[in-house]
Each structure stands twice: as C-alpha cells, then as structure tokens.
Amino acid sequence: MTAALQKTPKPKVVCAPPAIEVTTLTKAFYNSDADRVTLAVSDFSFSVARGEFVCIVGPSGCGKTTVLRILADLESKLSGEVKLHTDDAPAMVFQEASVLPWLTVAQNVALPLKLKGTPQAQQKARVEEMLALTGLTSFANARPSQLSGGMRQRVSVARALADDRDILLMDEPFGALDEQTRLVLQQELLRIWEATRKTVVFITHSVDEALTLADRVLVMSPRPGTLVADLKVPFERPRDVVEMRRDKRFWDLTYEVWNLLASPGGA
Amino acid sequence: MNTSSRPLTNEEMHRLKSPARRERLFRRASLFSPLLLLLLWEISSQLNLIDRRFFPAPSAIAQTAWSMIVSLELFDHIGATLRRVGIGYAMGAIPGVILGLMLGLSQTTRRLLGPIFAALYPVPKIAILPLILLIFGVGDMSKYVLIAIGVFFLMFYNTLGGVMQAPQIYMDVAKNVGATRFQTFRHIALPAALPNIFTGLKLAAGSSYIIIAAAEFLGARSGVGFFIWASWQTFAVSRMFVGIVVISFMGYLTILLIEALERHLVPWAKQ
Numbered sequence A: 001m002t003a004a005l006q007k008t009p010k011p012k013v014v015c016a017p018p019a020i021e022v023t024t025l026t027k028a029f030y031n032s033d034a035d036r037v038t039l040a041v042s043d044f045s046f047s048v049a050r051g052e053f054v055c056i057v058g059p060s061g062c063g064k065t066t067v068l069r070i071l072a073d074l075e076s077k078l079s080g081e082v083k084l085h086t087d088d089a090p091a092m093v094f095q096e097a098s099v100l101p102w103l104t105v106a107q108n109v110a111l112p113l114k115l116k117g118t119p120q121a122q123q124k125a126r127v128e129e130m131l132a133l134t135g136l137t138s139f140a141n142a143r144p145s146q147l148s149g150g151m152r153q154r155v156s157v158a159r160a161l162a163d164d165r166d167i168l169l170m171d172e173p174f175g176a177l178d179e180q181t182r183l184v185l186q187q188e189l190l191r192i193w194e195a196t197r198k199t200v201v202f203i204t205h206s207v208d209e210a211l212t213l214a215d216r217v218l219v220m221s222p223r224p225g226t227l228v229a230d231l232k233v234p235f236e237r238p239r240d241v242v243e244m245r246r247d248k249r250f251w252d253l254t255y256e257v258w259n260l261l262a263s264p265g266g267a
Numbered sequence B: 001m002n003t004s005s006r007p008l009t010n011e012e013m014h015r016l017k018s019p020a021r022r023e024r025l026f027r028r029a030s031l032f033s034p035l036l037l038l039l040l041w042e043i044s045s046q047l048n049l050i051d052r053r054f055f056p057a058p059s060a061i062a063q064t065a066w067s068m069i070v071s072l073e074l075f076d077h078i079g080a081t082l083r084r085v086g087i088g089y090a091m092g093a094i095p096g097v098i099l100g101l102m103l104g105l106s107q108t109t110r111r112l113l114g115p116i117f118a119a120l121y122p123v124p125k126i127a128i129l130p131l132i133l134l135i136f137g138v139g140d141m142s143k144y145v146l147i148a149i150g151v152f153f154l155m156f157y158n159t160l161g162g163v164m165q166a167p168q169i170y171m172d173v174a175k176n177v178g179a180t181r182f183q184t185f186r187h188i189a190l191p192a193a194l195p196n197i198f199t200g201l202k203l204a205a206g207s208s209y210i211i212i213a214a215a216e217f218l219g220a221r222s223g224v225g226f227f228i229w230a231s232w233q234t235f236a237v238s239r240m241f242v243g244i245v246v247i248s249f250m251g252y253l254t255i256l257l258i259e260a261l262e263r264h265l266v267p268w269a270k271q
C-alpha cells in the first residue's frame, strides 16, 4: 500500500534540488544513572526539496522533535547522515514556550536581527512587518507574561521568520491553540510560504493539519521512529484551508494516514 | 481585532486598579515600619523599662546626632565607610558576576574551576583580616579587598545558580538565532540570571556593612565602624548608638536603592 502511494508522480519535486537530505539517521539517548538506552530514531531517511513544505506526523514520543533538533544542530546524531544545502542555519519554532521573558514582544522578534547587527531602521521595519503578519502589532511593547499562550507561540513564529532564512523548522507550532486560531494561523502560514517559498519542515500530530499545509506528508512509526510512508498531497496552491475540506481527496488521504498510524509496520 | 465593547464603568476601573494602588501604598508604608521599633524603644526608655545607660532614648541619641551633623563630624566617617564599601563592593561584584556567568555557561570551566571556589568559600572573611592587613597594609586597600572577597562569593554563587536554573530552551533559542558566545553571555545568560544576581546584590550589601564595621573596629582611623569603636572606648554610649544607627541606616538605604534598581531592570520578574 505504501509503495503504491510513493509511486504517485511528483514531477516538480524530482527536478528541484534537495535542501535537506537525511539518510539512515539514528539517535539514541543514554541515561548513565539508570544505565538505560532509549532508542529515539532508527534508520530514518527522507529528503526535502528546496521550497518544499513537508509535514512529519507520528505518535507522541516517536522522535519528531529529536529529528528536528538534529536538523537545527541542537542535538548530535548517533549515526547516519544529515546534509543541509543552504548558506544559513535553519530557523526553528520550538514546541515549548520559547519567548524570552525579559524582552518585549518586539524585542523578541528583533532578536535574530539585533544579534546579526542589522541597522536599527531596517530592524524596526522588519519587526513591524512580522508583527502585522502575526497579528501582534498592538502588543509590540507587551511582555510575554502579558500574552496568551497562542500569542506567545505567534511571537515565536514571527521571530523565526524575522531574519528570513531559507529553511524553517516548525515543531508543532500550533499544537496548543484552539481550532479557530489554528485555522487562521495555518492560512497565514500558507500565505507567507506561498510568498516566500521557504523550505519548511513542519511537525504536527494532527493529520488534518499535515494535509492542509504540506506538499508531502512523512508518516513515522512509534518509537523508535522511522519512516512508514511518504505521501504526496495533491491539492493545488494557493490553498484555502476551509474550502479544501470539501474535496473528497482530503478525506481519502485522511483515511489513508490514519490507517498507517493505526497499523504501523503493517505495510 | 478588537470588537466594539462597552467602556468599563468607574467602579470596575476602580477594582481593576486597586491591587496596583495597594502595592504602592505598601511600598510606602514599608519605609516606615522600622520607625515603629524606634517609637517602642523611645517609650520604654522614657518609662525606664530599659537601662538608659546602655540604651539611651532615641531622642537623646538624635540630639547627639544633630550636634554631630551640625559640626559635620559624622560626614567624614560616613564618606570613608561609603567609599570603602562602594569600591570593595564593585571589586567583588563585577568579577563575581562575570565568573558566575562563565562557569554557568561552560561545563568545562565549571568542572575545572568550580572546586577551587568551593574550597575557598567557607573561609571566614574576618578570620583572614590579619592576613589581608599584612599583605595590603592598614590603608584602605585592605578594606576594599576584604569586602571584595565577601561580595565576590555571594555574587559568584548566586549568578552561577541563576544561569544553571535558566531553562535549557533559552540556550537553544540563543544557538538557533545565531548568537555568538559573547552574545549568549550578554543577551541570554545575563538577563536569565538577573533575578538571582539581584538577590546576591542584596545579600552582599548586607555582608559588606558587617565586614566593613568589623574591619574599621580594628584597623582604621576613620569610618563609622571606627567611630563606634572609639565611642565605646570613651564610653560615649549615645555617640556609639549614633554610629550604630547610621551604619544600619546606610545598609538599609543601600538595599532600598538596589531594590529600586531591581524594579527598574528586572520588570519581568514578579516581586
């Protein structure tokens, strides 16, 4: 079943040069106190073309965050190969709250620019643009403690977009949000992505979200995580997050992915 | 984003702002709570509930103080003590914070240098006064050094704790936004440790005055500590109390100053 799906034609993807190539990535954690080894990711291979939007779905604890952290060089791999064909390091939106409490919203968003030494005027313009994009303009001078959880997450997204890097890694950025806000932000993200054509690796445990956003969905097995399926999502761009739910293919694919998640390794 | 909504009523506004108002009131009132103790003392002394030879009434002490203020006698002593505390404090706090941040950020440095500080920390500061006097002489340098040592350890350990307690995610963010080592130090570790640094600064201010008082008893010709000692030697109890009150008040004001600075520099930490 998986094999058949992988054979669906993907003409654009094939010619685009890959931005990310991961081959037989393996990662384990060792707890020396308990002398226990946790195999988190095992022989995971995938590649992402330049300008492609890829979602990774998989059960909790299957190693999604671990893979992303390895891509961002925040964690070392045990074996396998990870190649990033870009000039700058990937920008990351973390799964947990990652806004810095001592900075205002605007300062948080400006952080990557400030550290790079971008001229003040340019920083200001860029930050305003990012805040408008994420609907935070009226909270520019607020402290993170004065924001809701969803707003803090939007600050993280704005910060990751601020210095316009080629690869964007997003770890369940909308996981903690309500359905409505999530839909709005998904639409926003699609709009941003269609405008900028960044390479995006987006982790989610929501099949629905993956199909809404991605060009391709990678399905992972339970821990130790490995690739179970690589599905092409056929919907044309630009997408309308609400309208696409009228498409029968959306529900067929949803069924497909759920089947894979329910019986991993069954293929 | 804002849908039109009714304006808040005056009563709602009042309730909304009342915690902030109460906070301001408390802040002001807390300035006066030590005065209550003085009032109790005054009454007990006036009513002869306590021995006036040892505990002259605050009003009598105030009289002595006033005459000394008029004669400008006390200010030289205050100036000398303040200078020693100020310089010694800076000499201890700055390296303490810097080393605390460095050891907090780098596990290797922490493993190499940590045990040295751990071994030196328990040495009582007053116990090494003779040694310090021997090395640095009886001049002001020995006072600076003594205070600096005491302040250093408090700042070092509080800062180190602050960095180590900071959530790992802050360091991950630093790395991901491309911070250099120095930028991580300056823009992540320092602010993350700032609440702890201020705890250290307050503790260190208290110890500084303890150390300077003891140091001035034994090896100085000026300063509030010297003044207390000299008054004791001539059994001028009122003058001695003036000295005690003055040095306590100096410590109290220093801590108030640090707290004001803290509110200004660490606005994100809930007091």
Ligand SMILES: Nc1ncnc2c1ncn2[C@@H]1O[C@H](COP(=O)(O)OP(=O)(O)OP(=O)(O)O)[C@@H](O)[C@H]1O
Pocket (backbone or CB within 6 Å): A029, A030, A038, A039, A040, A058, A059, A060, A061, A062, A063, A064, A065, A066, A067, A095, A205, A223
């Ligand atoms: N620093 C670590 N030390 C030890 N074990 C870890 C560490 N980080 C992750 N693990 C383990 O690796 C496995 C994968 O964790 P990971 O965070 O990648 O999962 P995930 O797929 O992101 O899950 P979720 O969807 O719940 O976020 C888990 O079993 C976890 O316990």
Ligand SMILES: [Mg+2]
Pocket (backbone or CB within 6 Å): A064, A065, A066, A095, A171
């Ligand atoms: Mg995760």
